[in-house]
Amino acid sequence: MKQTLKRLKTEKLKFQRVSVPAFQLLTTRLADAEETLRAIRTGEVDTVMVAGKEDSQVFTLEGADHAYRVLIESMNEGALTLTADKVILYANQSFARMVKCPLEQVMGSSFRRFLSAEDRATLQPLLKRAGKSGSKIQVFLHVGDGSKMPAQISIRPLAMNGFNRATIGLVVTDMTEARRTEEQLRALTHRVVQVQEAERGRVALELHDNITQLLCAILVRSQTLADKLSARDGSAKREAIKLRKMLGQTAEEVERISRNLRPSVLDQLGLVAALRATSTEFAERTGVSVKLACAQLTVRLPADTELALYRILQEALGNVEKHARARHVTVRLRLRTCVQLAINDDGIGFDPEHRAARRKGKGGLGLLSMRERATYAGGAFTVKSIRGAGTEIEVRIPLPPRATASSAERG
Numbered sequence: 001m002k003q004t005l006k007r008l009k010t011e012k013l014k015f016q017r018v019s020v021p022a023f024q025l026l027t028t029r030l031a032d033a034e035e036t037l038r039a040i041r042t043g044e045v046d047t048v049m050v051a052g053k054e055d056s057q058v059f060t061l062e063g064a065d066h067a068y069r070v071l072i073e074s075m076n077e078g079a080l081t082l083t084a085d086k087v088i089l090y091a092n093q094s095f096a097r098m099v100k101c102p103l104e105q106v107m108g109s110s111f112r113r114f115l116s117a118e119d120r121a122t123l124q125p126l127l128k129r130a131g132k133s134g135s136k137i138q139v140f141l142h143v144g145d146g147s148k149m150p151a152q153i154s155i156r157p158l159a160m161n162g163f164n165r166a167t168i169g170l171v172v173t174d175m176t177e178a179r180r181t182e183e184q185l186r187a188l189t190h191r192v193v194q195v196q197e198a199e200r201g202r203v204a205l206e207l208h209d210n211i212t213q214l215l216c217a218i219l220v221r222s223q224t225l226a227d228k229l230s231a232r233d234g235s236a237k238r239e240a241i242k243l244r245k246m247l248g249q250t251a252e253e254v255e256r257i258s259r260n261l262r263p264s265v266l267d268q269l270g271l272v273a274a275l276r277a278t279s280t281e282f283a284e285r286t287g288v289s290v291k292l293a294c295a296q297l298t299v300r301l302p303a304d305t306e307l308a309l310y311r312i313l314q315e316a317l318g319n320v321e322k323h324a325r326a327r328h329v330t331v332r333l334r335l336r337t338c339v340q341l342a343i344n345d346d347g348i349g350f351d352p353e354h355r356a357a358r359r360k361g362k363g364g365l366g367l368l369s370m371r372e373r374a375t376y377a378g379g380a381f382t383v384k385s386i387r388g389a390g391t392e393i394e395v396r397i398p399l400p401p402r403a404t405a406s407s408a409e410r411g
């Protein structure tokens, strides 16, 4: 903070007969004193030195804003005030440290020098709007040593006053650590999804190779048993037939679970057919009506994208079954410059923000893994849900240029 020392002379002046030079001296001193008072009032001066006859006395001014100055200078975040044309009027030491630039070179320079052309363009409208309300933006600050630092800038409008040309206040937070943690978390979530996929494959194989084979053998035996029992055995034969039927259903159920666990269904059927099979099976099993509208694909999409879409539909339908109490579900696959899958239900809905905050990671992995799959395939994932008004899951994944398709949709 700028510190200006002002001298106030406190000599006693004799007022009896004032000569013209003495009067001029008095006028100059009066102007000087008025200027000093003005500077004290407007906060331009931190310390006043009053010259006495023998020695000088130093007075430190601790105005109402002194505590704020101490706070701003001691905080880890960068704090700046800018004029309307983005000149830095004031910056704290933390900001100078962040951008690795001496404070005296920061103050008075343009804030734009610390931003890329792209970030400048994004910041520009926010700074204009900052006159009305505050906003936040993520940028990369250009640091003195040539590196770039991820940062969050909070923009706050400042009340204009007569002496200060500052119109915008900025608080700059170093996001390097937060970004690193975010990346680690993303890598971990991806690993969880990978492990989950591998585990599903293993379980599917076990079910198919062992349980289904075994069930089929038992089924054949129970059929033989039922055949061997003659009509005279009455109730025993009926039981044997019932048993064979139940075993048949069990084998089918195990095969269904195993099929759902295996992504190889995509290779056998293709994406649209796999989505259709999943939806039909869900509707038949749960009694919830599913309306499917799918664009016809003329080429296969990248394997990551197909798997992500297929798994997202499975997870979303699983949630409808477990949580939604819905009667109708709509599944829509569209192709524009990206592939877009939307799953809507008319169930009880939920508050996505509230749940995430309340469960603090103790909840299921469904929504998390859906988001991860979409993100990993280079896409975006959104959940819109309102209590009592159903849920919409939407994923958009960009397509490579040759993955074109007709826009025809089939119900």
Ligand SMILES: Nc1ncnc2c1ncn2[C@@H]1O[C@H](COP(=O)(O)OP(=O)(O)O)[C@@H](O)[C@H]1O
Binding pocket: 319, 320, 322, 323, 324, 345, 347, 348, 349, 350, 355, 363, 364, 365, 366, 367, 368, 391
């Ligand atoms: N379609 C839906 N309708 C109502 N609530 C839902 C729906 N999808 C998700 N939820 C809510 O979000 C929570 C988190 O879902 P998810 O991450 O899949 O975990 P899980 O299904 O294992 O609980 C669910 O417990 C449920 O409360």
Ligand SMILES: [Mg+2]
Binding pocket: 315, 318, 319, 364, 365, 366, 367
């Ligand atoms: Mg779930």
